[in-house]
Amino acid sequence: MIEDWRRQRAAKRIKSGDGRALKRLRWWQLPFRAIFYLPLPHGDGRQTIYAVDIPRRTDPDGGKARAHLYLDGRHHAESKLPAAFPVEGGTIHVAISAFGIKRCHYVTTSGAEHQLTPDPKSAEGRRARLERNHPALSRSIGFLSVLMLLIGAGLNLLQLAEPISQAPAIAENIGTFESPIHLPIWLNFALAVGAVLGSTERALRLRFSALDQLGK
Template identity: 85%
Template structure:
């Protein structure tokens, strides 16, 4: 029931495309644009290629980012995020986090999920190439990003718990908490930046968890 409700809401956000051609991804757009592809057989013996273009900027009218769906290189539809585009055999679902995308998947009618293929020239595509060609290095980067996120969020939450526990209603019912960790401002800032970088790297791989949300 909840999934059906979400699909109906997503359908209302979709508007028709204007048929413009898909522009190539330029190197200077790496921090500002994500581009994914989904090749599908159309049932008639040929292959249809869907492309999802997500500029990393908010919509000036609605304040939310938009996803643009292209069909064989032509603008087919667009939607505010989160988006769910009906396509041949299923739906393309797109959702964003504060640090990038957390979802860009093709969900079949049977419920199987497949990640879309990032453009090789995009930041996501370059990260995927490292994972494919240098698995040991990729594993190290993944571990480091998760560690930065865990340490940054954990230490900052630990310090935040002390002033929160001193709020009168909380102090009266639960008691106060004294943080065993007191870090200088510069180090807290460095940990916050590290956590943000960790979440950004994970977003390049469409990884997202409650810890990433806390890192926001």
């Protein structure tokens, strides 16, 4: 029931495309734009290529970011995010977080999920190439990003719990909490920046969990 309601809402957000050509990604657009591809083969040897263009900015008219779907290089449809584009054999799901791309997957009618392939020139594509060419370094960076996120979000939440617990309603019913850690402002700021960088690195690999929500 809930899934049907979500699909209906997503369908209402979709608008037809205008047929314009997909512009190639420029290096200076790395912080502002991402492109993902989905090639779908046909039985006769032909191949349909879908591309999802995701600007990392809000729409000036609606206030929400939009994803643009291209079919064989031509603008086919667009939708406010989160988006669910019906395509051959399934649906392309797209969502973003405060740190980058949260989801860009092809979900078949049977329920199988496949992540779309990032453009090699995009930030996501460059991160994927690093993972292919230097897997050990990639794992180290991934581990470091999780560590930065855990330390930054964890320590800041621990300190934030103290003033929150002193609110009259909480203090009367639960009691107050005294944080065992009190860090200087500059260090708290550095930890917060580290947590953001950790979540941003994870977003380049389309990794998102409740842990990343804490780093927001």
